[in-house]
Amino acid sequence: MNFSPAALAASVVLLAAVSLPGKVAPKGDAGAPDAVAPTDAAAAALVAAGWTDGGTVDLTRSGAFRARALYHPRCDGSLLLAPVAANGELRPLLAELAGPEGLLVYRQDGRTLASPPWLRIYLGRKVRDLARGLGLDGPSVAPVLAVVAMDACTRAALPWAPPAAPAARA
Amino acid sequence: MGAPSVNSFPSARRSSDRADLFLGLFAVCAVNGFGADVAAHLDPDATGVAGGSVLGMDALALASGIIALLLVNRSRGGARPISAADWGVAALTAAAVLLPHQAAGWLGATILGGYAVVAARRDVPLAAGAAVFLAVAVHEAWGRLLLTAVTPVWAPLDAALAAGLLGLFRDGVQRAGNVIDTGMGYEVVVVAACVAIKPMLQGLLACFAFTRAVRPAWQRTEPALWAAVVAGVVVINTVRLAVTSWSLEHHQRLHEGLGQSLVGLAVLAFSFGVAVYGTRHELFSRRARR
DSSP, X not given: OOOOHHHHHHHHHHHHHHHTHHHHSOOOSOSSOOOHHHXXXXXXXXXXXXXXXXXXXXXXXXXXXXXXXXXXXTXXXXXXXXXXXXXXXXXXXXXXXHTTTSEEEEEETTEEESSOOHHHHHHHHHHHHHHHHTTOOOOOOOOEEEEEEOSHHHHHHOSSOOOXXXXXXX | OOXXXXXXXXXXXXXXXXXXXXXXXXXXXXXXXXXXXXXHHHOTTOOOOOTTEEXXXXXXXXXXXXXXXXXXXXXXXXXXXXXXXXXXXXXXXXXXXXXXXXXXXXXXXXXXXXXHHHHTTTSHHHHHHHHHHHHHHIXXXXXXXXXXXXXXXXXXXXXXXXXXXXXXXXXXXXXXXXXXXXXXXXXXXXXXXXXXXXXXXXXXXXXXXXXXXXXXXXXXTHHHHHHHHHHHHHHHHHHHXXXXXXXXXXXXXXXXXXXXXXXXXXXXXXXXHHHHHHTHHHHXXXXXXX
16 A cells, blocks of 8 residues: 555644544543542541541651551550552551561452552553543552551451461462 | 755655654654653643653653654655555554553554564664664653562662662661661661662663664674663662761752752763763764764
8 A cells, every 4th residue: 555655744643633632631530549538448447446546647757658547545556557559669668667566468449458469450550541531430449558557466456357368389 | 956865855756665654653652652741741730840851751761752763764765665564553553542541652652663673673774763762662651660560679679789888888777678777866768769770761761772873783782781771870879879868968958959960960971971882983983984
C-alpha cells in the first residue's frame, strides 16, 4: 500500500489531534489511593473493640510518614495504623517499629494479610486508571493499611484474626 | 542553488517510505508522552515540579526524544518500502497511543521502538533512533514500574552502603532494613525517591542517547559503558545519602534544592563523561578531519 507524503502527514496530524485529549483530560484519582477513609474505618473498628484513638503520630522527624496510634487499656504499648504505598518504602521502618515482640500485618479490603501482592496492586491501579479513562468501572483496588502491634500485649488484643501461615513445603 | 539534500522534504510524487511512517508515529508518541507531562504540570492541583523540567517535561528525556527524531529523520529518503508487518505494527502503535492513559504515548513508543530496533537493524540511523525512543520510554514509563518492583530490595542495599560509608567517619552508625540509625539521636529512612534507580535511569539514558547521536552504529563494548554508569551513580548516590545523613542541618540544606540539583548535575556530568570516553575515537577523529 502506497501513501503519499501529504496523506501520511495528514494521518499523523489527525492521530495526534485525536489521541492527545485523552492525556490532557482530568486524571481523577489516578494518583495516590485514598488513605484517610480506610484508616478511619479501621480505627473505628478498633475503638468499637475497646481501643482508644490516640490521634496521628509522626513516624519520621520530617513528618513525611504518619500513622494513627491507638491504645488498649490493658497494654502499655500502642498500635499503629499506617497507609502504605505499593513500592514498599515504609515496610522496613514498620517492621523495625514492630520489633521481635510485636507484629506487622496488613489490612486490605477487610482481610488481614502477612504480605499483600504489591506488584499486582500497583498494576491493578494502572489498569483501573486506564479503565476509568475509557469510561469503564475497572477493577477495584483497595488501599493497603499496615497494622503495627508494638508489643505482645497489643498483639494479643488485636480483634482481627492473624493471617494464615504459609503452607509448609513438601 | 545546491543539489537537493537526501533528507529534504519529499516531493508529492514519491510514496512515503518506512522512515517517513516511523518518524510520523514516533512524533505522535512523543507528543502524547510529553503532552501528558505538560498537562499534569498545568494542572492547578499539581503538588510540585520535578527538578530539571521544562513545562513539566523531563529535560533529559525531551533532549533524548529530539535526538531520536533527528536520527530517524536521517533515514528518510532511502526509499525503503513499507511492509505489511510495518503497517501492522503501525496500527498497533496507533491503537496504543489512542488509549486514554498518561503512559499511552510511551506504550506506543515501546511497541514501535522494539519492532524497529529488530526489523530495521540494517538501517542504522532508524534503528538507533528507535533504540533511543525505547530508552526514553523506559525512563519515562517503565522505570516507575521498575522502581516499585525493586525498591523493597534496593532501598536496604542503598541504606547499607550509606551506613557503611558513614560508619567510616563516625561510631554508633547502624542499619536495619532501609533505616539508618545515624548514632546522633535521629534516623534516616531511605525511601523510593532516595534509591539509586531513578538517577541510574537518567545516567543510562544520557549515556545511551549521547552515544547513539555520535555513533549510531551499535558496538559490542557498550554494555561496559552502562556498567560504568551504574557503578558511578551508585557511588554518587551513596555519597549523597551519607552526606545528607551526617546531621539534621546537612539533611535540611542538601536533601532538596541546591543539594538535589548538584547530585543531578554530578550524575549527568559523570554519564556524559563515560559516553564521551566511549565515543572518543569518533569525536576526536571528527575534530582531526576538521
